[in-house]
Amino acid sequence: xxxxxxxxxxxxxxxxxxxxxxxxxxxxxxxxxxxxxxxxxxxxxxxxxxxxxxxxxxxxxxxxxxxxxxxxxxxxxxxxxxxxxxxxxxxxxxxxxxxxxxxxxxxxxxxxxxxxxxxxxxxxxxxxxxxxxxxxxxxxxxxxxxxxxxxxxxxxxxxxxxxxxxxxxxxxxxxxxxxxxxxxxxxxxxxxxxxxxxxxxxxxxxxxxxxxxxxxxxxxxxxxxxxxxxxxxxxxxxxxxxxxxxxxxxxxxx
Amino acid sequence: xxxxxxxxxxxxxxxxxxxxxxxxxxxxxxxxxxxxxxxxxxxxxxxxxxxxxxxxxxxxxxxxxxxxxxxxxxxxxxxxxxxxxxxxxxxxxxxxxxxxxxxxxxxxxxxxxxxxxxxxxxxxxxxxxxxxxxxxxxxxxxxxxxxxxxxxxxxxxxxxxxxxxxxxxxxxxxxxxxxxxxxxxxxxxxxxxxxxxxxxxxxxxxxxxxxxxxxxxxxxxxxxxxxxxxxxxxxxxxxxxxxxxxxxxxxxxxxxxxxxxxxxxxxxxxxxxxxxxxxxxxxxxxxxxxxxxxxxxxxxxxxxxxxxxxxxxxxxxxxxxxxxxxxxxxxxxxxxxxxxxxxxxxxxxxxxxxxxxxxxx
Amino acid sequence: xxxxxxxxxxxxxxxxxxxxxxxxxxxxxxxxxxxxxxxxxxxxxxxxxxxxxxxxxxxxxxxxxxxxxxxxxxxxxxxxxxxxxxxxxxxxxxxxxxxxxxxxxxxxxxxxxxxxxxxxxxxxxxxxxxxxxxxxxxxxxxxxxxxxxxxxxxxxxxxxxxxxxxxxxxxxxxxxxxxxxxxxxxxxxxxxxxxxxxxxxxxxxxxxxxxxxxxxxxxxxxxxxxxxxxxxxxxxxxxxxxxxxxxxxxxxxxxxxxxxxxxxxxxxxxxxxxxxxxxxxxxxxxxxxxxxxxx
Numbered sequence: 001x002x003x004x005x006x007x008x009x010x011x012x013x014x015x016x017x018x019x020x021x022x023x024x025x026x027x028x029x030x031x032x033x034x035x036x037x038x039x040x041x042x043x044x045x046x047x048x049x050x051x052x053x054x055x056x057x058x059x060x061x062x063x064x065x066x067x068x069x070x071x072x073x074x075x076x077x078x079x080x081x082x083x084x085x086x087x088x089x090x091x092x093x094x095x096x097x098x099x100x101x102x103x104x105x106x107x108x109x110x111x112x113x114x115x116x117x118x119x120x121x122x123x124x125x126x127x128x129x130x131x132x133x134x135x136x137x138x139x140x141x142x143x144x145x146x147x148x149x150x151x152x153x154x155x156x157x158x159x160x161x162x163x164x165x166x167x168x169x170x171x172x173x174x175x176x177x178x179x180x181x182x183x184x185x186x187x188x189x190x191x192x193x194x195x196x197x198x199x200x201x202x203x204x205x206x207x208x209x210x211x212x213x214x215x216x217x218x219x220x221x222x223x224x225x226x227x228x229x230x231x232x233x234x235x236x237x238x239x240x241x242x243x244x245x246x247x248x249x250x251x252x253x254x
Numbered sequence: 255x256x257x258x259x260x261x262x263x264x265x266x267x268x269x270x271x272x273x274x275x276x277x278x279x280x281x282x283x284x285x286x287x288x289x290x291x292x293x294x295x296x297x298x299x300x301x302x303x304x305x306x307x308x309x310x311x312x313x314x315x316x317x318x319x320x321x322x323x324x325x326x327x328x329x330x331x332x333x334x335x336x337x338x339x340x341x342x343x344x345x346x347x348x349x350x351x352x353x354x355x356x357x358x359x360x361x362x363x364x365x366x367x368x369x370x371x372x373x374x375x376x377x378x379x380x381x382x383x384x385x386x387x388x389x390x391x392x393x394x395x396x397x398x399x400x401x402x403x404x405x406x407x408x409x410x411x412x413x414x415x416x417x418x419x420x421x422x423x424x425x426x427x428x429x430x431x432x433x434x435x436x437x438x439x440x441x442x443x444x445x446x447x448x449x450x451x452x453x454x455x456x457x458x459x460x461x462x463x464x465x466x467x468x469x470x471x472x473x474x475x476x477x478x479x480x481x482x483x484x485x486x487x488x489x490x491x492x493x494x495x496x497x498x499x500x501x502x503x504x505x506x507x508x509x510x511x512x513x514x515x516x517x518x519x520x521x522x523x524x525x526x527x528x529x530x531x532x533x534x535x536x537x538x539x540x541x542x543x544x545x546x547x548x549x550x551x552x553x554x555x556x557x558x559x560x561x562x563x564x565x566x567x568x569x570x571x572x573x574x575x576x577x578x579x580x581x582x583x584x585x586x587x588x589x590x591x592x593x594x595x596x597x598x599x600x601x602x603x604x605x606x607x608x609x610x611x612x613x614x615x
Numbered sequence: 616x617x618x619x620x621x622x623x624x625x626x627x628x629x630x631x632x633x634x635x636x637x638x639x640x641x642x643x644x645x646x647x648x649x650x651x652x653x654x655x656x657x658x659x660x661x662x663x664x665x666x667x668x669x670x671x672x673x674x675x676x677x678x679x680x681x682x683x684x685x686x687x688x689x690x691x692x693x694x695x696x697x698x699x700x701x702x703x704x705x706x707x708x709x710x711x712x713x714x715x716x717x718x719x720x721x722x723x724x725x726x727x728x729x730x731x732x733x734x735x736x737x738x739x740x741x742x743x744x745x746x747x748x749x750x751x752x753x754x755x756x757x758x759x760x761x762x763x764x765x766x767x768x769x770x771x772x773x774x775x776x777x778x779x780x781x782x783x784x785x786x787x788x789x790x791x792x793x794x795x796x797x798x799x800x801x802x803x804x805x806x807x808x809x810x811x812x813x814x815x816x817x818x819x820x821x822x823x824x825x826x827x828x829x830x831x832x833x834x835x836x837x838x839x840x841x842x843x844x845x846x847x848x849x850x851x852x853x854x855x856x857x858x859x860x861x862x863x864x865x866x867x868x869x870x871x872x873x874x875x876x877x878x879x880x881x882x883x884x885x886x887x888x889x890x891x892x893x894x895x896x897x898x899x900x901x902x903x904x905x906x907x908x909x910x
Contacts, residue, residue: 052487074483075490079489090484091484092480093480094476095476099473103490104489107490108489118469157488160488392891393888400891403650403846407884408884411880411881414878414880573723574724577717577721578720580713581716581720613704613705613709614700615700
């Protein structure tokens with residue numbers, strides 16, 4: 001396997017008395033998708049924030065393409081090729097959809113390749129919107145978008161950075177089954193294009209469908225990792241999600 | 255597909271979109287750079303306004319000329335504030351600190367170093383901008399009320415410091431810049447001269463703001479305003495951007511302060527660091543429409559005139575009435591005039607009470 | 616040395632009054648996220664109320680703090696209910712401008728009615744001092760004012776934590792939406808909070824009138840000192856604001872001995888900026904509503 005594009009080593013984050021993320025290791029490789037699951041409060045979003053520079057780790061290292069980026073500010077990490085979506089979408093509400101994406105084109109790493117001029121940047125933005133299926137809504141206000149379209153915008157903003165690594169934070173939440181399918185197809189395309197992907201999700205079937213590997217986080221620690229089927233059948237995982245009593249019942253039934 | 259012409263689309267310098275977080279979100283934001291001829295139009299209008307400003311001078315009496323000069327000063331101040339407060343969303347309540355700093359830099363250059371005012375002007379800009387860059391480092395980490403209060407504290411602190419350096423600044427008793435005779439490094443410009451100076455300064459500030467707004471920098475500032483975290487995640491170096499705007503806005507304000515000091519000849523810390531100046535600036539931008547180019551200009555003209563008119567007709571209680579007007583205006587027109595006009599013409603809803611309903615508890 | 620101790624004690628007494636003024640300011644900011652730039656003006660209005668009552672009825676100003684507080688409570692309630700409530704959901708500098716306009720109104724109104732002359736409310740005993748060992752003097756007036764300040768702050772703390780009204784205020788401060796869903800009338804609660812803050816300011820103002828001179832021009836200074844004390848103590852933290860006032864008073868008292876002229880004010884602002892830069896939640900620990908800090 002090729003060397004990891006993104007690597008976390010013993011990554012930890014403490015908030016006062018709470019250890020939100022405790023010594024997590026992970027690796028992201030091009031063309032592979034790592035699913036990240038865990039019950040609410042397990043530290044998944046914090047982990048993403050650590051990887052993208054929105055939160056400083058209290059211990060551990062983050063390496064992007066072999067370079068140490070621990071504690072780097074978010075824009076430096078974006079320039080290193082890491083794109084992310086936010087769990088609660090953060091569009092620029094006063095700008096059109098197209099302008100939202102144009103910002104990313106203008107200031108992402110792609111800009112050194114001639115996208116500094118607004119005209120060219122806007123054209124690139126429209127291409128990205130086309131790729132995620134939002135081309136028709138280019139002049140709309142983000143406030144008018146449906147949940148699915150809002151997620152698409154969030155994704156477009158990340159893709160406009162031309163990332164080699166993409167971190168998706170619960171992009172499927174609240175989507176209808178057909179929308180989920182469409183989203184998964186898109187994600188599959190991205191994986192096929194060689195991106196290294198991390199996907200935080202609660203929708204278990206989705207994770208099972210697209211992940212090459214699944215990492216389970218519980219109370220900030222990596223509980224277990226492995227192929228989806230194996231992880232999802234793991235007793236400890238069931239116990240973490242559904243509680244010890246359910247796990248015991250499940251055990252006695254099988 | 256939407257219309258994208260092969261020319262470089264241009265920014266509309268007047269009522270642009272992205273005024274969101276300073277004021278209510280426009281119903282449907284206009285794309286930041288509409289296409290075609292509309293790019294040249296605002297610049298043409300601006301040049302016309304500038305020419306009109308020159309022409310107006312010949313029509314005014316001395317007293318009126320001084321009033322209009324003050325209006326120009328506030329246009330410049332309001333436009334400079336708007337870059338930081340309206341576009342980037344960092345509402346500074348200490349802007350007068352840079353105004354005063356520029357003024358006292360002029361004092362040092364002209365009184366102590368006996369150098370020309372025309373040298374003092376860029377020095378004032380550098381001093382104010384440099385100081386802003388310095389204090390910006392800790393201050394720009396703050397948001398909202400905290401930022402406003404901290405900048406207010408800095409301005410007040412500056413005033414106290416200046417008051418307590420009598421050898422340098424004359425302290426509370428004031429200091430006089432020599433403007434006549436062999437002592438004077440530069441002769442006093444006269445009412446006519448200062449009219450032109452302030453007009454040019456105002457034009458410079460507004461033009462600078464217009465240029466910033468129409469370049470990718472403008473996108474960055476608006477992005478920071480509307481969601482700083484997302485902006486950072488998209489590659490915008492928010493620290494550098496905010497510091498540059500803060501310092502730039504301060505430098506422009508400092509230059510205007512320098513001109514004011516020269517105009518007033520005798521200056522006191524109370525006057526040059528008067529908190530009311532900051533508040534007037536903010537009121538002008540808010541009422542005119544923050545986050546736009548035209549807004550601060552209109553707001554400055556309207557409020558400055560209102561203030562002068564009140565001063566002449568209610569000599570005793572004009573500030574009282576000003577206070578009442580500010581309250582009314584802020585309740586009924588929080589998004590400012592230009593944004594109100596734009597939203598109302600789009601949605602055909604003209605009621606001012608809409609605002610009240612939108613923001614009330 | 617005695618001079619420093621004297622200055623320090625004097626500063627602490629002054630600080631108690633500043634603290635009381637800051638408590639209301641901090642409460643309003645913490646609960647409603649409103650920075651009331653007219654807060655200092657409330658203090659001065661309270662002083663004038665006491666002044667007039669003394670002038671007309673010979674009422675002792677410390678006793679006059681009660682009607683002053685009541686008058687300002689009513690004024691504060693109405694102001695919040697029918698004016699500030701109208702812009703509560705608008706961007707923050709709208710409320711800043713609104714309260715600034717209110718300050719202009721009040722200060723200039725006072726100048727129109729009373730002129731800008733400095734006044735004070737004389738009492739027979741306020742100038743007397745309690746003499747402590749080491750020849751340190753505690754002016755009686757300031758001592759009484761300080762005791763009143765501490766007493767009122769404690770009473771407020773009790774009100775906030777042990778009464779239904781207080782709990783309603785706290786709840787609304789933490790989550791307005793949730794509080795309303797539980798039947799709390801937010802408009803009324805906000806008005807009540809503002810009224811309480813104004814009342815405290817007005818009462819403090821009466822005490823100020825008794826122990827020193829005042830004029831409408833002092834309003835701005837009181838407001839700014841409230842900022843500093845409130846931030847030092849952590850927003851919404853009423854006992855923290857008192858602590859912040861004490862620290863500020865101490866700094867002013869001792870600083871006034873060591874630094875020339877009015878530089879000591881610059882020191883206060885420097886403290887403010889430094890605290891905001893390093894520890895925005897204040898030195899007294901976590902602000903009540905730390906989660907409501909602007910993000």
